[in-house]
Amino acid sequence: MRLMAFAAAAFIAACLGCGGGGGSAPALVAPTIKTQPASLSAYAGASVTFTVAANGNPSPSYTWERSNDGGATWTTIAAAESPTYSFSAQSSDNLAQFKAVATNSQGNDTSQAAILTYLPSTYVWTTGGHIGFWKNGIAIDWPTTSNMANVAVTSNVAILGGNFYIGGTYVDMTTNKNVGGYWVNGTWNTLPLEPSGIVRGPSNTLVSGNNVYMSDSNNFNGGYWLNGVWTTTSTSCQITDMESFDNAIYMVANMYGASGAYSGLGTGYWKDGAWVQILADNSGFGTSITVSGSDVYVGGWYSYLVGSVFTKHFGYWKNGSWIGLTSPPSNAGNDIEVASIASLNGNVYATARTSSSMVTSLNNLLFQGYWVNGTYVPLVTQSVTGVSATCVNIVGSDVYVGSNGAGYWKNEAWVALPQSFGEITAFVVQ
Secondary structure, three states, X not given: OHHHHHHHHHHHHXXXXXXXXXXXXXXXXXXEEEEOOOOEEEEOOOEEEEEOEEEEEXXXXXXXXXXXXXXXXXXEOXXXXXXXXXXXXXXXXXXXXXXEXXXXXXXXXXXXOEEEEEEOOEEEEEOOOOOEEEEOOEEEEOOOOOOOOOOEEOOOOEEEOOEEEEEEEEEEXXXXXXXXXXXXXXXXXXXOOOOOOOOOOOOEEEEEOOEEEEEOOOOOOOEEEEOOEEEEOOOOEEEEEEEEEOOEEEEEEEEEOOOOOEEEEEEEEEEOOEEEEEEOOOOEEEEEEEEEOXXXXXXXXXXXXXXXXXXXXXXXXXXXXXXXOOOOHHHOOOOEEEEEEEEEOOEEEEEEEEOOOOOOXXXXXXXXXXXXXXXXXXXXXXXXXXXXXXXXXXXXXXXXXXXXXXXXXXOOEEEEOOOOOOOEEEEEEO
């Protein structure tokens, strides 16, 4: 009996030791971050989500903080109170830092900081029948209507107040006539006729401050459009390019007389309406202009005596002094002009093509390369042949060179596009 009583007591004690019907509550634990938010890169307008996770008992709550000064100071983000924080990326978010704080009754823990790198969107504009542009390698089509066809896109595009301005022409199918004007974010605006009455539409677009300048480099019309209103500069001149620098407006032009011959003013440029002469005769032609500091560069061609023979050369004028460029031997015999010129930090970049005055198409290109400070630099593509350089644009500290193929060069590295819509003529990065 004593043995049975002892066994029963041991059984009861064991049951009580196992907790039986009672037990202790889980231990309270301060939060610890187990998943850190990762640094991200995003284009303008893209959705960005930072994520964090933490252990702890009770389950922690979350707040997010942001630093705009490299982590020196932090500000709590209002209403950001979940393990994820999402928003749309903007340029002001570049290099901003974000961290999460997990908190419960036992304490808190702070995550590592994650950095957002803002990637400006790259817009690539082309000639040809495509009504639209490339954005980050994706074709963006503007909406069209039945009376818009045979679009002739210009060689330039500009932005004002976040709106894209691009000039050109289309065929009004109700009258079967060309209409000159420009698109603002895909909406057509008709411009008043030039004095010549010839409808081609603007081929150059420039924004400076709140003003939009447009010119037609195909006609000797003696003026340009300013905010949609025709403005006369001089009779029988051809404005081929425009540039804004340090709040001044530069327009390169070639003067013609009433019979179509060069007038006494020849080739030069206006700076805020004041004429600066480069040539007083028809020995040269200005195609493009760029300004860097106190230096003005005008690209084009120049014909001068070599021995007893006038010979045509391509290159540019720097403050009125001619600087000739040399083509690769395979193209030495061609009639060439500078097609596009740009400058950055004292460096001068240029592309060239067969002279537009000698061929029927501006697309007659020659070189898979460009010139930097007078030296020819071949450009390499990735398994793409028969590609020539079209234009050179400076965007920030980057050098973009367009092509007549499915891609372009950024800082001499080839960037492929899914297909070609014609010549690339301009870049916008924002």
